[in-house]
Amino acid sequence: xxxxxxxxxxxxxxxxxxxLADQGGHGAVRLTDRxxxxxxxxxxxxxxxxxxxxxxxxxxxxxxxxxxxxxxAVPGGATEQVPAFARRINVDAPLAILEHLDQIGxxxxxxxxxxxxxxxxxxxPVDDETMPAPATLYGAHKRMIEIALPQFARRGSxxxxxxRLPGIVARPMGPSGLAxxxxxxxxxxxxxxxxxTLPVSAEASIWILSGRQxxxxxxxxxxxxxxxxxxxxxxxxxxxxxxxxxxxFSDAAKVHHAPDPELxxxxxxxxxxxxxxxxxxxxxxxxxxxxxxxxxxxxxxxxAPSIAR
Amino acid sequence: xxxxxxxxxxxxxxxxxxxLADQGGHGAVRLTDRxxxxxxxxxxxxxxxxxxxxxxxxxxxxxxxxxxxxxxAVPGGATEQVPAFARRINVDAPLAILEHLDQIGxxxxxxxxxxxxxxxxxxxPVDDETMPAPATLYGAHKRMIEIALPQFARRGSxxxxxxRLPGIVARPMGPSGLAxxxxxxxxxxxxxxxxxTLPVSAEASIWILSGRQxxxxxxxxxxxxxxxxxxxxxxxxxxxxxxxxxxxFSDAAKVHHAPDPELxxxxxxxxxxxxxxxxxxxxxxxxxxxxxxxxxxxxxxxxAPSIAR
Numbered sequence: 001x002x003x004x005x006x007x008x009x010x011x012x013x014x015x016x017x018x019x020l021a022d023q024g025g026h027g028a029v030r031l032t033d034r035x036x037x038x039x040x041x042x043x044x045x046x047x048x049x050x051x052x053x054x055x056x057x058x059x060x061x062x063x064x065x066x067x068x069x070x071x072x073a074v075p076g077g078a079t080e081q082v083p084a085f086a087r088r089i090n091v092d093a094p095l096a097i098l099e100h101l102d103q104i105g106x107x108x109x110x111x112x113x114x115x116x117x118x119x120x121x122x123x124x125p126v127d128d129e130t131m132p133a134p135a136t137l138y139g140a141h142k143r144m145i146e147i148a149l150p151q152f153a154r155r156g157s158x159x160x161x162x163x164r165l166p167g168i169v170a171r172p173m174g175p176s177g178l179a180x181x182x183x184x185x186x187x188x189x190x191x192x193x194x195x196x197t198l199p200v201s202a203e204a205s206i207w208i209l210s211g212r213q214x215x216x217x218x219x220x221x222x223x224x225x226x227x228x229x230x231x232x233x234x235x236x237x238x239x240x241x242x243x244x245x246x247x248x249f250s251d252a253a254k255v256h257h258a259p260d261p262e263l264x265x266x267x268x269x270x271x272x273x274x275x276x277x278x279x280x281x282x283x284x285x286x287x288x289x290x291x292x293x294x295x296x297x298x299x300x301x302x303x304a305p306s307i308a309r
Numbered sequence: 310x311x312x313x314x315x316x317x318x319x320x321x322x323x324x325x326x327x328x329l330a331d332q333g334g335h336g337a338v339r340l341t342d343r344x345x346x347x348x349x350x351x352x353x354x355x356x357x358x359x360x361x362x363x364x365x366x367x368x369x370x371x372x373x374x375x376x377x378x379x380x381x382a383v384p385g386g387a388t389e390q391v392p393a394f395a396r397r398i399n400v401d402a403p404l405a406i407l408e409h410l411d412q413i414g415x416x417x418x419x420x421x422x423x424x425x426x427x428x429x430x431x432x433x434p435v436d437d438e439t440m441p442a443p444a445t446l447y448g449a450h451k452r453m454i455e456i457a458l459p460q461f462a463r464r465g466s467x468x469x470x471x472x473r474l475p476g477i478v479a480r481p482m483g484p485s486g487l488a489x490x491x492x493x494x495x496x497x498x499x500x501x502x503x504x505x506t507l508p509v510s511a512e513a514s515i516w517i518l519s520g521r522q523x524x525x526x527x528x529x530x531x532x533x534x535x536x537x538x539x540x541x542x543x544x545x546x547x548x549x550x551x552x553x554x555x556x557x558f559s560d561a562a563k564v565h566h567a568p569d570p571e572l573x574x575x576x577x578x579x580x581x582x583x584x585x586x587x588x589x590x591x592x593x594x595x596x597x598x599x600x601x602x603x604x605x606x607x608x609x610x611x612x613a614p615s616i617a618r
Contacts, residue, residue: 080464084408091453092401099393131440137460144400144453151446155389 002028002064003222006052007071009033011171012113015215015299016069021045023219032061033072053088055096062100067109069218070094076117076138078177083137090141098152098160110149110160111221114231116207118143118164121265125272128232135266136179146231153229161221162231163283166207167267168214170296172303180267183208186241186255187296190248199260202242204268209236210295213286226281235275235285237292241268247289311337311373312531315361316380318342320480321422324524324608325378330354332528341370342381362397364405371409376418378527379403385426385447387486392446399450407461407469419458419469420530423540425516427452427473430574434581437541444575445488455540462538470530471540472592475516476576477523479605481612489576492517495550495564496605499557508569511551513577518545519604522595535590544584544594546601550577556598 003020007013008031020026021040029045031037036049050061052072072089079086094112101108117139118132134140142164149160167180170187178184182199183206189196198204209217217234226232245255259268275283286292312329316322317340329335330349338354340346345358359370361381381402383395403421410417426448427441443449458469476489479496487493491508492515498505507513518526526543535541554564568577584592595601 083411083464084405087404087408091404095396095400096393099396102392134456134460135463137457137464140456140460143456147443147449147452147456148446151443151449154444155392155446 001066002030003067003069004030004032004062004065005069005071006032007073007113008037008047009035010071011211012165012168012214012218013037013071015211016071016218017045019212019215019219026219028064030065052093053085055093058096058100062097066107067111067222068097069111069113069222070097071113071218073113073142074138075177075179076136077179079138079141080136086137087141090138091144094145095148098148098158101158102152102155105157107157108159109222110152110158111218112145112149112160112162112231113218114146114162114164115139115142116164116166116233116270118146119233121269123269123271125274126233127274128277149231150229159228161224161226161229163217163221163278164231164233165214166209166234166236168209168211169292170211170300179263182263183267186244187248187293188300189255191297191300193250193254195254195256197256197258198241199258199263200241200268201257201259201264202240202245204241204259204264205238205270206241206268207236207238207270207273208292209234210286210292211299212295213284213292217283220282224281224283226277230277232278232281232283233273233275235278235283236273237285237289238270238273239289243289247293310375311339312376312378313339313341313371313374314378314380315341316382316422317346317356318344319380320520321474321477321523321527322346322380324520325380325527326354328521328524328528335528337373339374361402362394364402367405367409371406375416376420376531377406378420378422378531379406380422380527382422382451383447384486384488385445386488388447388450389445390486395446396450399447400453403454404457407457407467410467411461411464414466416466417468418531419461419467420527421454421458421469421471421540422527423455423471423473424448424451425473425475425542425579427455428542430578432578432580434583435542436583437586458540459538468537470533470535470538472526472530472587473540473542474523475518475543475545477518477520478601479520479609488572491572492576495553496557496602497609498564500606500609502559502563504563504565506565506567507550508567508572509550509577510566510568510573511549511554513550513568513573514547514579515550515577516545516547516579516582517601518543519595519601520608521604522593522601526592529591533590533592535586539586541587541590541592542582542584544587544592545582546594546598547579547582548598552598556602
């Protein structure tokens with residue numbers, strides 16, 4: 001039987017593939033994306049190019065699959081630009097996968113990469129009881145799938161968990177369609193000690209997780225013990241942009257702030273976060289801000305051999 | 310400009326069409342369903358057969374439309390049987406309509422017929438703050454669209470309201486795909502004073518609304534004053550099955566009860582309901598149980614001229 005990873009050419013997808021290879025023991029792993037993902041060194045991996053907008057061919061993609069980490073998504077900024085296309089990937093595709101597995105009745109574990117975007121900006125501390133109130137179309141799409149998960153769990157064959165991921169760093173530089181790209185860009189600037197201008201203030205508070213830790217949590221979700229169909233917020237570090245800058249730049253004056261009110265509202269006003277359900281089920285944030293930075297810098301260097309180590 | 314009514318061949322759709330004709334003054338009205346709906350006597354109505362699974366042709370259906378009452382749906386029982394088909398009608402079609410209107414940027418009022426199925430069975434009294442927790446795939450589908458409404462409202466051109474309808478009586482006899490069909494069947498049995506067996510107990514408590522009153526509320530939603538994108542529960546009468554039987558049957562012993570635990574849980578355990586938001590915005594339940602029964606009996610007789618009046 002096979003573990004399928006969708007969106008495997010993306011930043012988180014590649015982290016998941018590498019960690020699966022590093023850990024070993026996951027059996028056959030099928031990586032898929034619109035273009036064939038790079039295959040990590042190691043046996044048992046295969047890669048398939050598959051357009052999730054073409055859900056009529058899902059039977060081939062899902063053949064023999066009994067575990068899925070579903071990462072494929074059109075990110076938030078791009079979703080606002082092309083709502084109808086984004087919906088096909090963000091809503092129709094995961095529903096079609098769930099419906100297909102439900103119809104053939106094959107037992108399957110479905111790990112859904114949800115997002116804190118389902119919460120919307122909230123001034124109150126967030127915990128497991130917080131009422132979702134997405135403020136973006138992307139967040140609405142993610143919430144729609146969370147709502148479907150318990151129904152497919154109830155119907156029988158699909159054991160699912162939705163894991164709400166926070167800002168994950170550091171995504172590659174360049175256009176990503178992510179409105180929160182500045183969080184990652186800050187790490188890229190820091191590793192080179194280059195000046196940059198952020199669209200949020202130094203007081204902006206964010207939840208972040210390193211790519212490696214995000215991958216670890218998604219793989220953990222394949223065998224964690226929680227209520228079937230449940231979605232929960234992943235543990236994350238709650239830090240201010242100012243703290244990040246202080247930790248990473250020898251001269252904090254290199255970082256300028258030109259707050260964009262909408263970005264500050266959506267991505268720079270995150271309150272205290274407690275995640276008792278996820279923590280009890282063994283999900284973990286990075287150990288500390290220092291550990292997160294070290295992990296992120298190591299990933300950036302591994303991706304870009306030209307940078308001096 | 311034109312008011313579009315989808316699902317116009319259905320029970321509620323026909324009530325809406327008749328009430329629009331009776332009220333007059335609504336301008337051009339386009340009725341649509343998979344088969345062309347019957348057109349009420351009166352000028353300004355046209356009828357179009359349109360399969361909402363074929364969303365690539367929406368531009369023709371939506372030409373000139375500036376108000377929509379969206380009723381088209383695959384009901385709950387049928388949704389559990391054919392999830393993938395139901396999703397195309399219940400989720401993809403309304404999202405495609407919203408995306409299309411959003412893309413062309415034409416101002417439009419979108420009245421969405423949601424359902425109390427989004428609430429799920431709850432022992433606690435229900436009010437405007439109750440957290441939705443659908444217990445069926447149909448309820449999940451309805452909730453997904455409620456989640457989309459505020460996003461399209463925020464994006465600009467679509468003023469929307471979701472109206473959560475309770476059990477609506479009396480739908481026509483015969484297979485409807487509705488798991489709650491017994492509520493309507495009870496009225497049909499009562500009008501003939503025929504014996505029947507109900508799948509819920511006499512103590513079962515339900516929220517009901519006559520078809521005529523449901524239509525009135527949906528039309529009211531075209532011009533009511535509430536927060537754009539908001540979904541709210543429609544006022545309804547909260548009665549027990551036993552009260553209904555006592556009011557409608559000269560011999561209550563004609564009604565037998567063979568409770569089905571699942572139907573009783575889903576449709577026969579409805580707690581107290583308060584709807585301050587909807588009431589303040591002018592939505593109304595039937596005036597009384599007597600008024601509801603009189604309205605329902607009048608509708609059944611109007612539909613079936615062979616029944617003695």
